Amino acid sequence: MNKIVHRIGPLLVVAVFMAAVWFLYRELKHYHYRDIRNAIGAIPTWRLLASLGLTIVNYVVLIGYDYLAMHAIRHPLSLGKISLASFTGFVTSYNFGALLGGTSVRYRLYSAWGLSAVEILQLVIMMAITFWVGAFALAGVVFIVRPFPIPDKLHVPFTSVYPLGFVLLAISLGYVALAAFHRRTLHIRDRQFPLPGARMTLLQLSVAALDLCVAAGCLYVLVAHDITVGYWEFLGMYLLAVVVVLITHVPGGLGVFELILLTLSAPGSAPSMVAALLMFRIIYYLLPLMAAVLLLAGHEISLQRAAAERVWAAIGRWSEPIVASLLSWATLIAGMVLLVSGATPIVPGRRAALEQAVPLSVIEVSHFVGSLIGAMLLPLARGLHRRLNAAWWLTMVLLGAGFVAALLKGLDYEVAIVLITIAVSLFVCRHRFYRKGSLLHEPFTSGWVAAVLVVVIASICVGLFVYKHEEYRFSAWWAFTLRGDAPRFLRASAGALVVLLTFAIWRLLTPPKRIPTERLAGDLQLAAAVVHQSPKTMAQLALLGDKSFLFNEQGTGFVMYARQGRSWIALGDPVGPESERAELVWEFRELVEQYDGWPVFYQVEEECLPIYLDQGLTLLKLGEEARVPLDGFSLDGSTRKGLRQAHHRGQREQLEFAVISGDHVRSLLPELKNISDAWLAEKQVHEKGFSLGFFDETYLSRYPVAVVRQALNVVAFANVLCSANREELSVDLMRHLPGAPASVMEFLFIELMQWGRQQGFQWFNLGMAPLSGVDDRLLAPLWNRVVHLAYQFGDRFYSFERLRKYKEKYDPVWSAMYLASPGGTALPHILGDLTTLIGRRR
Incomplete structure (x- = not known):
């Protein structure tokens, strides 16, 4: 049903527009184009300048909507960012409405600045409440104090706006009373809606009323010289037209806005009203749009100069999405x-x-x-x-x-x-x-x-x-x-x-x-060639055999993914040349759209975030990845005392380290299988997958394996993932015998890092500490706070905090990892699909 509404909704908008145009034509059938042209020429220059000045004032007032909403959701953001979001958001929504996604501009900007999809939804709802409550209050007062008749041709049940004024005023006063005397949270069924206090409510009324009064003034000053209607009566007509436009969803109210005002205006004033409306369209709609375009162009030019001012650089970061x-x-x-x-x-x-x-x-x-x-x-x-x-x-x-x-x-x-x-x-x-x-x-x-x-x-x-x-x-x-x-x-x-x-x-x-088909075995050979050129060890997980691939046309890059429910979950950023990443993300999104799925990117790096923001995806911080620089790694110094003691303890227990590869790995697989089965039985867990390796002989045979022996018997092992150009070294599958010394895995890590340094590797990737480094401020995005609570109190399921403390011993460099997804109400389902996919029995 939602799909049908989504598809036919815009066509209904076209039908409404055509109807408005037809009625407009009937209203103007007795007038000539020459009459309107002469009326435009009759508008004094000072009135055009006054309208332009009021337009500037109005766009400043509009910042109040975003500012109050941001204050209500308690998310700190600089006034400069709020102003930019307000200006570009209103310019695009006024000119294009929801039909072309004009409202998505505000969503993309606020997503780039750290607001979650839930917070943006709250912000938009708060702004809508501010407008409607203010519009109802102002219209109610104006309709009562300065009522005007409603022409029969509009076919509404009122002959005057006077009774409608009492209805609108009662609605707005009801909201004020609810906010002033009711508890701060309104419960409707199983949902909670926070209510602003009395002070915030008065500010809402003030901002919306001032906005509408100034906006009406922008138009009134253009037409006042040629009509007998006073400002307050004209304000009522303007308010009625604005409400009808918002209901129809026609982009910019084109045709509908003009029809309502022409119908309500006095007979004989049509040429002056049309002339004023045309100039109003140019001054209030087109000029701000051109200003926004020039603002972005000025920023781009400044970035190409060596002495670019910091303010332009800031605008560039904000305007990227x-x-x-x-x-x-x-x-x-x-x-x-x-x-x-x-x-x-x-x-x-x-x-x-x-x-x-x-x-x-x-x-x-x-x-x-x-x-x-x-x-x-x-x-x-x-x-x-x-x-x-x-x-x-x-x-x-x-x-x-x-x-x-x-x-x-x-x-x-x-x-x-x-x-x-x-x-x-x-x-x-x-x-x-x-x-x-x-x-x-x-x-x-x-x-x-x-x-x-x-x-x-x-x-x-x-x-x-x-x-x-x-x-x-x-x-x-x-x-x-x-x-x-x-x-x-x-x-x-x-x-x-x-x-x-x-x-x-x-x-x-x-x-x-061509829609790529899902192939596994045939694609692994092509994927392996790309993986061997990648500087990231995560790319090696493509060869687990549990993923599908979306390749670019040249076969030099791919997205590895798996499906679970409606979620199409890609692991990491696209693998391949950096220049191909953005296009691969686009192609993956288009593939997912063919099946009405959710595009999800799991464990993506910070440097690629603009690509996902460009898609309108929401970011959720998952944790932080730890990478140890191997160039200067040693066990010397007071800071490495703990590692030095663990290494000496392993030597006293006669542990021996070795890295084997090729046929040696294949000959040792039965023994490694026994160790793996014993480890799984002791932990009472089963093999996982997707982002975690599992015991698969074909997969393990591809890589070197680090083993630790005690009395010539293997007691622990880990497969060794090596990236291209010796950029990065990591481990994936780590298992040990239940009776092995307690320090065996730490001994393996230390020896492997020393081995990697000797082999010329730059980094050792310790993997991600899930849920760590996630902001727990009261003002942090909602899902980030949920994640942080899981990090603090999730030890009964997984030792998140202890895992981070363990990795801290190696003095790693931490970098954030994110989940990029549609967000909003889909996010809980996506997280559930992700958990199911990783935990699926192998």
Whole structure:
């Protein structure tokens, strides 16, 4: 059911948009495009500047939503980070809404800054409560004090907003009373919802009310010179329109917002209202979006200078997860701007200059090509969203061509400025688009399809309105004159539709991208060749034989994974060249999406975290990996006194160490099997797997084995994992006889480290101390606190704390290890699947 809703939801949004456009057309059928153009010209410059100033003030006020929500969930974050998340989050959600994932910008930023999925969900809920409570309170007061009639054409059960005001005010006052007098936690069924105190509630009301008052002022100052409605009555109309927009989920409220305000406004004021709404769209929506794009471009330019300021570097770290998404949405806007420009006539004041400077044939071709470019940019925006390098190159070419076409077809310098701004931003951010692949194979979500439809329908409807008084004849298709704006619109619209239909048909006829099949035995040979080039010993676990592989096209890298429930769990970061890691993560995610699974990456390193954040995954710290530098390792000095004593004790017990390999390992396997079985029986455990080695003769025969003998008999052993270029040494399967000396494993470790140093290895990997180093602050992410509690009190199941203390004796370098997964409510299921997978009987 959820899948069906997810798929048809965007199509319902398109249907709502089309209905709004139809009613808008009926409202404006008695007006001409010329009336609206004249109304735009009649807006005084000082009013435009005042609207711009109020817009800046409003975006500052909007920071209050994030700030209050962050305070409520008790997660400390700098004001700079909160401000950036607020600005980019509201810019994208206002322009694109949930249809294109505009709301995900805030999620990605806060995930990168350490908030868990649960905390982000709490933050978003808190912000929504702040808005709705404030909107209800403000609307209730305004509707009661300054009521206005509701036209019959809206078909609502009220003839006036007066009774609705009491309902809304009662809801908001009920929330205030609940927060002031009820206990701090509200219990609904089996769920708990924290409530803010009275002070926080008043701050919520204040922020939301101030936001809505200033936002309404941004529009009112543009229209106040030509309407008789006062500010407070206009504020009520604005509030009603905003609520309807939020209910419909149309991106930016395009069409719906305009329809409500036009319906509520006085007869005869439609041209002034439409003119004000158009300028409001540019000032309040488009300019902040361009500012966000320029902010990211400025950061990228500064990073390429030696004297880059630290503030830009900080912005870069913060903006990393959202750059490509924001630029892809900006490209979608560029396509829309070109299509709308192609649907409108040449500005009268520029027509004469254009006639003298540019031949008619050039004008005609430029107009047609400009609309074709606009149509092509729409699907290319999706390619940029998927970080495709080919999409970046083609977009850069088209933006350049669109810049020239905009100037040649009508001296549209405004359009040219938008295009060149986006092109420059894309150019300086070119390294963000690294993926190789074809746009024909990239999935188009129903949200993106709906967005493209909305843009195309909007541009065509603009043209139909502008030229509604024209007589459309077949001969108009072939009319080429300087004043033939309507024929140019027809040709441009037809060309744009042909481009999009061709792309759609091409996608439908293109064979689907090959989905890798699960193979084990055949892939092990190819995997072994890649593993032997890896500097990480974890890569050796690929050869256990219990995993599937996803290889890149060249066969030089892979993701090793196994399935458990809905979880597709990859072990570690992709194995292979660093340049291929990001693409392999993308391909793994696409593979998982084919089966409606959850992509999970277990034990990933800190240096690769940006790749997973780029996927919108949540990070959970699992613990810390201990690596001992072997270059200066010795038993000398006071800090190694304990190790020295353990080693001497082993020597007194006549323990002897050796590393064997090849045929010697195979001949010793029966004896090692007996030791392994005895160890399992004593511990009353069974073999595990996936991230832990198990006794398998084929697996053990691949590697050297460290053995400890006593009186010529093997009493302990461990297989030795060696990485490429002698970068790292580690052990996996460690077993000893029940009657072996207590110090036997410590003796084995010490001897093996000394052996590794003599062989020229750089590091000895002691493995991960699970759940250690996880933040236990009250303000730490929820799942991190759960993990820390397991670390403190989980000794009855596993000696987590003692394990870390044991590894500390070797003075290792600790590095964090993470789980990257969808998070949220899926996380408990994922952790359960992971436990089942590792503990599965072998």
